[in-house]
Each structure stands twice: as C-alpha cells, then as structure tokens.
Amino acid sequence: MATLTYRDALNQALREEMQRDPNVFLMGEEVGVYQGAYKVSRGLLEEFGPQRIVDTPIAELGFAGIGVGAAMAGLRPVIEFMTWNFAVLALDQIVNSAAKILYESGGQVPIPIVFRGPNGAALQLAAQHSQAWESWLAHIPGLKVVAPATPADAKGLLKSAIRDNNPVIVLEGEMLYNIKGEVPEGEHIVPIGRAEVKRPGSDVTLICHSKTVAVSLRAAEQLAEHEGASAEVLDLRSLRPLDEAAILESVARTNRAVVVEEGWPQSGIGAQVVDVIQREAFDQLDAPVLRVTQADVPMPYNKQLERLAKPSAERVVAAARRVLYLD
C-alpha cells in the first residue's frame, strides 16, 4: 500500500473517477493552470484538458450554479471552493438549488454533484477565514456531508461522493492536506454514512471528525499514559447521514462520551450526537456527555488566543477526566 499525503489521495480519487467516467469534471478557482490553491488538482489539466478541468472567475455563486445546471443536464461536476469560507457566497445554489431539485421535481431530476474544499481553521487566518461550516451544511435535508480525517478516508469518501446521485459536501482541511497515511490503490471506496473506530478503548468514547480525530488520538494517548484510562476514538467520517449505530455501539461499551468538533458550541454537530446518545443510550450512560468545541467567539488572529480557542488534546483530556469522574 502506498503512503500518500491527504492532497495526493484526493488527487488520486479525482483522477481515477475522471478516468472511469467521462461525465465527471472539476471546476473552481485556480484548479487548472495553477493546479489548485492546495495542489489537489496537480496534473489533472494536463491529463484531462481544459474542458474537464475548468478555471473559473472569483464568483462562487456563479460557478456553483453552473455546476448545479450541469448536474441537471446529466454530468457529474466536482466543484472546488478555495475554502468553505468563500462558499458562503454560494449557499443559495447549494441549499436552494442542489439540495431541493430532486425533491421539487418529484424525484425526476437527481443532482449528482460534489462541493468540496478546505473547512475550519488553519493557522492565523483570522475570524473570516477560520470557520467550520459542518453544522450549517449537515442541517440541510437533501445534502450529504462527509469530513474525512485520513488520506485513505479522503480518497474513499471522495470516490463515494462522486458516484453518489445526490449533492455531497466534502469537507477537507488546510491542515490536513500535508498529513500522510497508507492509501489503498485503485478501487478503494469508503461508504458514506459509516463511522470508524480509529482507536479501540473501554472507558470513554471520544467522538470526533476531520481535524479533531488527530486531537482525540493525542488525547487518548495522554489519557492512557497519565490517567490509565482507555479511550475509544470514534471518527464519524460522515456527518449526514450520521452513523448512529456506531455511536450507540461504542457508548454501550464505554458508558461515557466526549464529543469533539471544530465548530462553535451552539447548535453544533456535537449537539446532534449528544441528542442521539441521550435518546437511544440513556440507560447506558454512567455520566453526562460533554462537548469540546471552538470557543464561542469569532476566531482570534492572535496566535496564543487562537490556540486557546481551538479544541486541543488538553481540553479533550480535561473533558474526559470530568466524565470519568477523575476530577
């Protein structure tokens, strides 16, 4: 199995899917000549030509709308946003067109489109460019939302997203593009809607996705080392649909949970996970479920403040200690 970066795993998925299906094309800012702001589309213009690797003006609403139209006409567009912070401008096309057309056409017009790009904070990009949008997007019926944390999941989920006949949001991460991991070659598919235990444990479940998976794995190591507590790390991978069965199975084993996410606390993904747990696993709980989120403020630019505002392994450990009644 080859070791690839997250960006190259996405590149591999795009290339393989474009080779497999001539209806697949990639469109977005700087995806062609510049080969992607984060080099995800490296080499694709050369291989597939400007008809299938389409550079656009800085007009998110416009090219998202072209994508939806292309999908209506039977193509399978992949729309890249340079960051999801810019995609706010395209939300009307995503929410009001892509997510609604199958429903409003009485099931006649499927919209097989992928909207992808980096989500959440990187380093010192300040309040407007450091936002995690998953709870906004997962809120919408008609959309599927995935947030891979590893190169293998990035490849497998992007392939699933491209093949899906519904609009799928793929949330990547600027801080994830460089991470490396083993990626199966060729036909590697990760089904949408399946969480994965990234580290088995017995005392508390750390439920996470995307960048917070690495945070949770570090927290699990610290808990094992300093507290002798065995934490299970459950990577949601898909946020809509949510793998409720995997959440409940893990909580049934550990009886305690902490939900970790990059977004703000109010109405976050963690709130949804906690709802599932309290509703379906009430009798399995030995402690209230706690959440670790970004601080409930616009992301500070100051480096130290930014570090404190983000979910960290230390904060996950502190929350785990509280649900384990170690404090």
Next chain:
Amino acid sequence: MATNVYMEALSPTMEEGRVAKWHKRDGDAVKTGETLAEVETDKAVMDLVARADGVLRQVAVAEGQTVPVGSVVAVIAAPGENVSAPSATPPPGPAGKGKRETGNAAVATAPAPVTVTALSAPPTDATRVKASPLARRMAKETGVDLKLVTGSGPGGRVVKKDLERAPTTAPAATFPVSRFPFPDRPGAPYDDVPLTQIRKTIAKRLATSLGPIPHFFLTTEVDMERASEARDALNKQLGDRGKVSFNDIVIKATALALGTHRACNAWFQEDHIRYWNEVHIGMAVAVEDGLITPVIRSADLKSLGEIGREAKDLAEKARYRRLQPNEYTGATFSVSNLGMFDIDQFTAVINPPEAGIIAVGSIVQKPVVLDGQVTARRRVRLTMSCDHRVIDGATGAAFLQTLKQMLENPLAMLL
C-alpha cells in the same frame, strides 16, 4: 450553602436508624462520599456518607441515639459559614406518610433538644438517590436498592463501578463481638431493654408471617447414611480447600428438588403467584440478638464446594453484620437448621413472600429396620412449612419426597 445530613434509608425496610458511631466530629472537614457515621439499621451496620463537601456542624444526634429516616442529624456547612441548628425531628415530609412514633427508651437518653430554627436551605428529598441512568438500570436488573449503595461519582452519584464492586472486603474485626444488651443491675426485679433495630424487624416480619399466612407442616424422616459417606469422601477430596457441611448438602438437594417442583419455588404476591425460574436459597443464620437469611443465588447450579464456601462466607459476614442488602434479599425458598442445637425436629416460620421453608433437625443414630434386620442408621427429620395459598398438601409432599430421595441417594444429585 449548608447541606442537611439526613438519616437515610440504608436498607429497604429501614424506618429509623441508630447512630452507632460518629466518624466525624463537629468542625471536621468532610468530603463528598466520606463516611460520617456508622448507622445501625434494622439489618446491618451501614455507613452514612457525606453528600457534600464542607465542614460538619450541628451534630444533633448523639451516638446510641435512634432517629427516624429523614431526620436531620447534622449539617455540612461551607468553611466559616454560620448555620443555625438543625432539629433531630424529621423535616416536613410528604403528606400522607403517617405519624411516626419517635419516643422510645433509647431516644430518652438523647441530649437536651436543640433550638428548632428553620434552615435557610430547603430540605432536599432524602429518598431521592443520585445515580447514573446506567446504574439505575443495573440496579433494577440485579435487584439492588440504590439507597444502600455508596456513590463514588460527583455529589455521591452512584455509578457502574459502585455496583460492580463486590463486597469482598474482609469484615472489620473491630465490631464489638459481645454486646449482650442487659445492663448490669443486680437485684433489679426486671430489666427493660429497648428493642434493637434487628429485633424490631424480626418482630414485624414474623408477625406478618405466622399470623396472616395459612401455614401447614409436613415432616419426613430421611436416612443420611449415604449422605454422610458422600460428605466424608468429598471433604477428604477437598482437603484444605474447604469443607462441605450437611447443611450445604441439604441446600443443594433442596435447590435441585425445587427445580423439578417449581410449584414450591414461588412467591405469593397478593393478586398473583410468581413462580421463579431461578432458585435462590435463603439460609437462616443466627446472629447475636437475632437472625438473618443470607441468600445463596442459583444454588441449583452451584457445586457443593461452591455452596460450602459461599455459605461460610455469608454466615461470617452475617455474624459481623456486614451483609450487603443484595446478599440477604431475593430468596425464593429457605432452609433453617437447628441440628447443631440437638433439636430433633421443629417448624420454621415462612419468610414472606416465599411460600416454603425447610426446617432441619439434628442427625441422630437410630435403630432402623432394614431388609428385616434392625441396624443403626443416621437419620434426620425435615419439616417443611408451606403457604397453603401457594402450595397444597400433595404438592408439598411430592417435593419433600424428591428431596428425601436425593438425600438418601446423593448420587441422584448428579443426574
């Protein structure tokens, strides 16, 4: 804010408790979960634990004093906080709880009543137990009363590990072994001794048995010759890994016989009869100033060696009054043995809601006619008390017959 320390219901039937010993004194710092006092309940000596962090104040109940469940016995104050004195009387409880007798001889020795002043904190419901949902489910499944479990979670919340922690700690040897209750007053024409909690419970429980329950009694004499041989052989085999007693053999045989006579393994429940599929044998144990029936669970499934070890362990705990409530509740049938007191035969009182109890007399050598010859055989008399609402004469007799056959041919227990 001050937190009241209540006399808690530490056993399922406890209505009042006697403070046997204070572990903390007025002014001592206390932490949630720490033992404040040892309380003698109707069944055992249990720990009363702190439900808050702070400083113990206003200890209103002296050692030896008995107060009803729900009474404020002290207050846990924040350090430096000034609190008014609690009263040793129960807080205004929910209506319809009925009047309680608070006056008895023991209470008369209490110190002068303290000034009754309303506490600023509204009295919390002393019967509400903090427990995690998981702990509640586990308690329900295992029949444990959460009120009796000391919670290790925040604010004394009972969690999974509190229910898993088997009471394996050795009984504290500090418990006074001889506490004969008669005061030393030579020459007095009589002595009035207040009822201890366990005596009160025995009185109450047994009065609900022999009176209301229509008892009838069946006696059979059992040849114990082969059981004796089997016991000797087993004990030789066991060596220093334990001993099997006649009582263990009777418990095992009773449990097995109940397996084939389910009609006798039942509880009378007013509007229905609960026939048990599991066999849990209550084993009457004499303790100082009373008796208690610890339970050997699933005795039909346990080996004689296991029953022997468990019976010994439970009896020891019973004598030190360290049985946990789940160790003396839930029996489906009982065995009482007075053989060691040279009692030939007796009738035992049914322990409701169980429907039957076997009374075991002493094993004595008797001349018996066997194959036309008079020979000496070891014999024991078993008397079964039956609740006629559940067990009819023939039903009880058939069970007793099976039990007799098993004891006379111990190998049958292997079938």
